[in-house]
Amino acid sequence: MSLLDVQGLGKSFGGVVAARNVRFGLDRGEMLALIGPNGAGKSTVFNMIGGQLPPDGGTVSLDGADITRLPPRERFRRGIGRTFQVAQAFLSMSVAENVQMALISHHGESRALWGPARTRHRDEALSLLERVGLAEAADRPCAALAYGDVKRVELAVALAGAPKLLLMDEPTAGMAPRERAALMDLTAEIAARDRIGVLFTEHDMDVVFGHADRVLVLVRGEIVAEGTADAIRENPRVREAYLGDAHALAAPGGARP
Amino acid sequence: MTVLLDVQGLSAFYGRAQVLFGLSFHLNAGEVVALVGRNGAGKTTTLKAIMGLVEARSERLSYKGGSIAGWPAYRVARQGLGYVPEDRRIFTDLTVEENLEVGRQAPRGGHQAWTPERLFGLFPNLAEMRGRRGNQMSGGEQQMLSIARTLMGNPDAILLDEPSEGIAPVIVQTLAEAIRTMKQEGVAVLLSEQNWAFAAGIADRACVIERGEMRFQGPMADFLADDALRAETLGV
Amino acid sequence: MDPSFLAVQALSGFASASSLFITACGLTLVFGVTRIVNFAHGSLYMIGAYTGATLVPRLLEWSYGPVPFWAGILASAVIVGLIGILIEVLLLRRIYGAPELFQLLATFGVVLVVQDLVVHVFGPQDILGPRAPGLRAPVEILGRRFPSYELVLIAAGPVVLGLVWLLLRKTRFGVLVRAATQDREMVSALGVNQALLFTGTLFLGAFLAGLGGALQVPRVAANTGMDLSVIAECFVVTVVGGMGSVPGAFLAALVIGQLQAFGILIFPKSTLVVVFLLMAAVLVVRPYGFFGRPEIIGGGHAVGIVSRAPSRATLPLTVALMILLAALPLVADAYLLKVAIEILVFGLFAFSLQLLIGVGGLVSFGHAAFFGLGAYGAALAVKWFGAPMEAALPLGLVLAALGAALIGAFVVRLSGIYLAMLTLAAAQILYAVAFQWVDVTGGDNGIVGVWPSPWANERTVYYLVTLVLTAGAALALMRIIDAPFGYSLRAMRDSEARAEAIGLHIRRHRWLAFTLAGAAAGLTGGLYAFSRGSVDPTLLGIPTSVDALTMLLLGGIQTITGPLVGAGVLHALRDQIMPLTDYWRLLLGLAIIAMVLIFPRGLVGTVQHWREVRA
Known part of the structure; x- marks a missing residue:
């Protein structure tokens, strides 16, 4: 049985179809990339799996349990961690406190009215930060970090819920080129070690082909291709989606002076 | 040839994320230049940075010889630099004619002023729906309206962001035709496009952006001839 | 009929x-x-x-x-x-x-x-x-x-x-x-x-x-008085009609006009209650009003308290301050004690608002509602049940907490400007009830004869009672701000998306925050009532809410102790300047404007900022 099973997912906005009959599965320890041109519906699909957007139809199951209608906070409890396209962290807190906050929630203590938060689960938070290479920065204000490091904090926060599935929306967007590979290497290593399934969207094809075990291609709300990185690279429909519709112009490739 | 728009060392940020890393390029009067690159390469941000719509730094950002660095968008537009955004941003509560009215500016010397009638000539589809509201138009119709609306400001140059994105092929052809007409009328165009086939049909020069950095600049023909470069920068 | x-x-x-x-x-x-x-x-x-x-x-x-x-x-x-x-x-x-x-x-x-x-x-x-x-x-x-x-x-x-x-x-x-x-x-x-x-x-x-x-x-x-009464009604009309929508405003005004005309048959004492019920109903079904757009409403107030390393000096400083305050009656005359009581009361009142704004990012503009509920709750207990102070204070607190729980249950569905306007409208409605329900509340004259129990009737004793209760509540609130609950509120303020994604139940936390803040404000309202011996509708008025906001702003939204300092400073200023001029409100208004424009960090916040810049 797949870790994540998506069946017949659909969504339209005021008559515009953003996703149509999307179906795929994802196994533990697998890195699955969801790619497609702007406006193809990647975010829509992603947010339906994350719980931010209710689908019009179809189901999302995690480990065989139907989670289609659960709000994001319940999905966290079922083992889904996520990162955002524009990194979302608690900027008023220190790096360690960001992770501690997630651990506090994970342990169901978020409504405790007594006993300082900053001493709770600190060792566990530090070891998570260690894993993403931020142990040194634990006591720095999160607002003072470079953007690439905030993305790492997000990863540590997502891992604090001991997830089975990690959703990463454009994990490397806004990062300097050399940081991108490092973050994805780190993610792949963690996914392999902890047997976490990773679903990510990405614009950077180097990241996609360098790190995805499998790739899904979404065009106009539908999955038009699915396969290994190499198979996708050679797929003519994908080339068309990315290079533009070759039939759109009478004389493609004809340069004008 | 006179340099109309001169960009040197342009860097831009979204909050604390840096998106552009010191781009330099220029646009001559009356020419069409295509910014090409993959999704997310920084093309849209480049155009927004020129318009003053995102936080940006530059060594030099000048239009028609004068600096426009740090200017608010309305002053840049008043200087005769038009902008057509990626998502078209039609005022959906307004009719076609009202949308055009928002874009209207006094004619600038040298060109024949654009009027709704002339624009309806350029985009015949719009002529049939002048009283229609923006929210009842297809994507392609909205795209034409967005371009027409910007032309109402009688710009000397237009920043055109992804005009072919999500548009039916037949409309894409109309758009290409319209851009050629604009060029004949003396309007320079800086075009951001990931559909390079479309760009190839209309642009004189290409500037290739990759991950916020400039990879290549030169005549469109050179870019088209260089299969390796194209494969590398446009991927797949 | x-x-x-x-x-x-x-x-x-x-x-x-x-x-x-x-x-x-x-x-x-x-x-x-x-x-x-x-x-x-x-x-x-x-x-x-x-x-x-x-x-x-x-x-x-x-x-x-x-x-x-x-x-x-x-x-x-x-x-x-x-x-x-x-x-x-x-x-x-x-x-x-x-x-x-x-x-x-x-x-x-x-x-x-x-x-x-x-x-x-x-x-x-x-x-x-x-x-x-x-x-x-x-x-x-x-x-x-x-x-x-x-x-x-x-x-x-x-x-x-x-x-x-x-x-x-x-x-x-x-x-x-x-x-x-x-x-x-x-x-x-x-x-x-x-x-x-x-x-x-x-x-x-x-x-x-x-x-x-x-x-x-x-x-x-x-x-x-027509400025504040009409603005509250206008807020209701724009919120119900949808912010920014002219036809929405027309429709809402029509509905509200009729409700007021006929509401008098149902609630002869306060037609505003009917209006509030309408607003509640509309916003539950259509959170953006008749014709509003969701994108307009904006988020919470993102500027607020940030984490600071705990300082060793905090405990000795707190103890020293408590000793000083407890020793105040040794040197102060009756008038100074009265001022000191008011500063303590308003300090805690502003501090309870800090839990909502500085910690939770929830801009409440109707905090007077809970202050007034506490005061009226205590006063009504005295007047109708002959309750002693020892029972009346907790009753006021409970009434305020219940009011906050009720209003909170409804407003936590909203955010940004809608939340600010609705809290204000809720407070205005309580104000109208207190004003119009003369049989119970005494209307404009309020309720008099709200005096402390005999043992506490002496000014010095009452001061000490106030000190113990306000300091105790303030310290408890500080603990709460430092506890996981306070951190969770901050987390939601910093990023709702992230907070939701780590499993936090945003509405439930915010509702609890409203209830706690309301309870603390209710305590201050009760203490204030017993210190003056009377209550009247101005305690529920917009100016009372704005006083708390001004204290907060004066002290600094980013700081925990700011509101306490702000209360002291505002009160001292008012005491010194008000007798000298007929233009106190004008000066206060200009001061608020000046603060927003040039001093947005507040007093304590600015001092902290200078120290950090130097460090």
Whole structure:
């Protein structure tokens, strides 16, 4: 049985179809990339799996349990961690406190009215930060970090819920080129070690082909291709989606002076 | 040839994320230049940075010889630099004619002023729906309206962001035709496009952006001839 | 029921709907374009009424007839429009980018300034204007007499709606206003100078407020309380209609006018309660009102308390401060003790608001509701059950907590400006209840004879009681802010998406925060009641809410101790300056505006910032 099973997912906005009959599965320890041109519906699909957007139809199951209608906070409890396209962290807190906050929630203590938060689960938070290479920065204000490091904090926060599935929306967007590979290497290593399934969207094809075990291609709300990185690279429909519709112009490739 | 728009060392940020890393390029009067690159390469941000719509730094950002660095968008537009955004941003509560009215500016010397009638000539589809509201138009119709609306400001140059994105092929052809007409009328165009086939049909020069950095600049023909470069920068 | 009675009620409902729409329409237009909720809109309405009541009689003296009358009304509206331009150029222009809290506070500063200026210019008496020439005789409707001027008002609403519609549809200015309401940035990218557009919009909005006020001249005497009462109603109309929507405002005004006309049959004491129930119902079904757009409402107030390393000095400093405060009666006279009690009470009151704003990012503009509930709860327990202070204080606290839980359950569904306006409206409704339900609350006179138990009746003892209770509550709140619950609130303020993604239940936490803050505020209300021996409706008024906000702002929103310091400073200033001048509100208003513009970190926040910059 797949870790994540998506069946017949659909969504339209005021008559515009953003996703149509999307179906795929994802196994533990697998890195699955969801790619497609702007406006193809990647975010829509992603947010339906994350719980931010209710689908019009179809189901999302995690480990065989139907989670289609659960709000994001319940999905966290079922083992889904996520990162955002524009990194979302608690900027008023220190790096360690960001992770501690997630651990506090994970342990169901978020409504405790007594006993300082900053001493709770600190060792566990530090070891998570260690894993993403931020142990040194634990006591720095999160607002003072470079953007690439905030993305790492997000990863540590997502891992604090001991997830089975990690959703990463454009994990490397806004990062300097050399940081991108490092973050994805780190993610792949963690996914392999902890047997976490990773679903990510990405614009950077180097990241996609360098790190995805499998790739899904979404065009106009539908999955038009699915396969290994190499198979996708050679797929003519994908080339068309990315290079533009070759039939759109009478004389493609004809340069004008 | 006179340099109309001169960009040197342009860097831009979204909050604390840096998106552009010191781009330099220029646009001559009356020419069409295509910014090409993959999704997310920084093309849209480049155009927004020129318009003053995102936080940006530059060594030099000048239009028609004068600096426009740090200017608010309305002053840049008043200087005769038009902008057509990626998502078209039609005022959906307004009719076609009202949308055009928002874009209207006094004619600038040298060109024949654009009027709704002339624009309806350029985009015949719009002529049939002048009283229609923006929210009842297809994507392609909205795209034409967005371009027409910007032309109402009688710009000397237009920043055109992804005009072919999500548009039916037949409309894409109309758009290409319209851009050629604009060029004949003396309007320079800086075009951001990931559909390079479309760009190839209309642009004189290409500037290739990759991950916020400039990879290549030169005549469109050179870019088209260089299969390796194209494969590398446009991927797949 | 008598059909003629129903007809007349309906007609007077339409007349008040018209007046309300004309004024609220200006507020919603200004909000649509500038995204500022102009608190001073009610002040512009008041200026319109005063100007009309002063100007129209002069014109009628000069030449009696309908033409001078209506010319005077229009001229008053134009004058108010020009004042609107002044406000835009001098103030609003500088705060378009500021957080909502600061925008509301700054425009409330204008409210205070205008209150004193109106008294200065027009005198302290209410001014009853002349009746409209030609419309003095009532008409007969189904055998009942009905004022003919009301019929003109009924027509005025649709006429104004029509004219505004024409302006928005048929002029370039109107097209730009509608475009800017939808997408300001794009309008600017097309070469439209927003500054001019905004100035024009402010003229229009202020003109309509002035018109709404001037039209009241023959019906109501211009008085100094009309600014705040009309702004609360306008808030309800714009929220129910949808922020920025003119037709929405019209529809909402119609519904509310009728509800008020007939609500009197259900709740004779307070028609506002019916209005509040309507608002609650509408917002549960349509969170953005009849015709509102979701993208307008914005988020919470993101500037607030940040983590700081715990300092070793905190404990000794706290102990030393407590000893000093406890020793105060040794040196202080009775007057100083009275001031000290008030500072302690208001310090905790502001601090309880800090839990919502500084920690939770929830800009509550109606915190007086909980202060007042605490005070009235205690006072009613004394008056009706003869309860001693020991029982009355907890009862007040419980009443405030229940009120906060009820209001909170509803407002946590909202955020940003809607939340601010709704909390304000809720407080205004409690104010109206306290004011109008004379049998129970004593109305305007309030309840007297609320004295502490004999053992605590001595000023020194009562001071110590207050110190123990407020300090205890403040320390408890500090613990809560430091505890996981406080951190969770901050997490939601920093990023709702992230908070939701780590499993936090946002509404439930915020509801609990409201309840806790309400309980603490209720305690302060009770303490205040026993310190003065009486309660009255001003405890529930908007100025009381703004006092707490001012203290918060003065001390600094980013700091935990800021509100306590702010309470001390504001009270000391008030004590020193108020006896010296007739223009206390004007000075306070200007000070609030100055703080927002040049001192947004507050006193404690600024000192901390300097230290950090130096470090």
